[in-house]
Amino acid sequence: MSDLILHHYPVSPFAEKIRLILGHKQLAWKSVFIPMVMPKPDLTALTGGYRKTPVLQLGADVYCDTALICDVLEHIAPTPTIYPEAIKGAARIVAQWADSALFPSAMAYNFQPAGVAQVFAGASADTVQAFVADRTAMRGGAARMAAADATGTYKSYLRRLANMLHGQDYLFGAQPCVADFAAYHPLWFTQERTPALAGIFDATPEVKSWMARMKVIGHGSFSPCTAEEALRLAHSATPAALPGEVFQDEHDIALGTRVVIAADNFGQEPTEGELVAATRTRYTLRRTDDRAGNVHVHFPRVGFTLKKALA
The missing domain is CATH 3.40.30.110 (Glutaredoxin)
Incomplete structure (x- = not known):
């Protein structure tokens, strides 16, 4: 290989x-x-x-x-599989939701002023402007969700994840599947790159515990x-x-x-x-x-x- x-x-x-x-x-x-x-x-x-x-x-x-x-x-x-046979369809659907709905709301929340200050700490004005222009072009002119709307949406999505995690370690049971990896990555950005905004997780302790379990998986060799x-x-x-x-x-x-x-x-x-x-x-x-x-x-x-x- x-x-x-x-x-x-x-x-x-x-x-x-x-x-x-x-x-x-x-x-x-x-x-x-x-x-x-x-x-x-x-x-x-x-x-x-x-x-x-x-x-x-x-x-x-x-x-x-x-x-x-x-x-x-x-x-x-x-x-280990990320597509357990009994939940393969549901896991894929949740993963697609996480990539297409959870991710943009989380990132719109992350890129409010307090988050931008942390992401671009020490960066030049030209670097920030280049990033903004690049992501604007990627959106094809579509507007980004306003921070207030994103905050409410993100909180709702975190509660839904917490409901899924109630009584179990991962979204669909005892082992992580593709849905866990897809749902984790936008939350990872909040926690690791914009920690000033990570208080949003305090209302969902199940999500915080799950994030800690996901983090220790690591990146391999x-x-x-x-x-x-x-x-x-x-x-x-x-x-x-x-x-x-x-x-x-x-x-x-x-x-x-x-x-x-x-x-x-x-x-x-x-x-x-x-x-x-x-x-x-x-x-x-x-x-x-x-x-x-x-x-x-x-x-x-x-x-x-x-x-x-x-x-």
């Missing part, structure tokens, strides 16, 4: 989700730090345009979006890796063989067609390539880059759009 390479940065909440799953599964991995804001030339040499954090690389295979990365890690290390080394590894590797199930057509777009894939809302930078697989759960594009060589870039179906590339 190729080395697991995670392209991320330390304060990324979604990266924390994957770092903890790597720790939970006791997988060894390599760490490539990427910029918080665009441009990200080393990352986009691999992805072809996708810029969100994190990205997982295995040789010449590049996996985008944490929902897909979770599936890949589960395939590599099925034990990892070593630093440079972006150039990761690109050389991709260039020297060959993409893994595609699974037998390679085509479920929902768009009347044949395999071999030049297509564009993009997220359906936040961070919509497109990736163009040749469609070589469209399974029940994912798309795969074949791309060639001067630095990365021939790579396969993989996306989940859910949360992404597929269109023919313009001629």
Whole structure:
């Protein structure tokens, strides 16, 4: 198996989700730090345009979006599972809620003035302005939730998590599953990056205890890796063989067609390539880059759009 390479940065909440799953599964991995804001030339040499954090690389295979990365890690290390059979559907639904509803409300709460002061302590005004402009662009012009609205929503969501945790250590029982890792990462940002605002957890002691249990899972065994080394590894590797199930057509777009894939809302930078697989759960594009060589870039179906590339 190729080395697991995670392209991320330390304060990324979604990266924390994957770092903890790597720790939970006791997988060894390599760490490539990427910029918080665009441009990200080393990352986009691999992805072809996708810029969100994190990205997982295995040789010449590049996996985008944490929902897909979770599936890949589960395939590599099925034990301990993050998808227990009896709750697999419910766990996935809660994880999707956490990523799409809990996360934006938590981050809107975190980025009120007291939180911003802690996140950017010691940073220059130019750094702050660049971050704000970058995230505004990622939202595609959509407004961010107001802090007062976010506070009320976040409190409601924390109470719901507390209800799920009543009488048990994790959201669905005695062991953590994908829902726990997805729900934890935005709360982790509040606790670790904006501690001035962490008093919001005081009303839900079950959540605070659960967060302590999640934190001690850790990140497993990892070593630093440079972006150039990761690109050389991709260039020297060959993409893994595609699974037998390679085509479920929902768009009347044949395999071999030049297509564009993009997220359906936040961070919509497109990736163009040749469609070589469209399974029940994912798309795969074949791309060639001067630095990365021939790579396969993989996306989940859910949360992404597929269109023919313009001629």
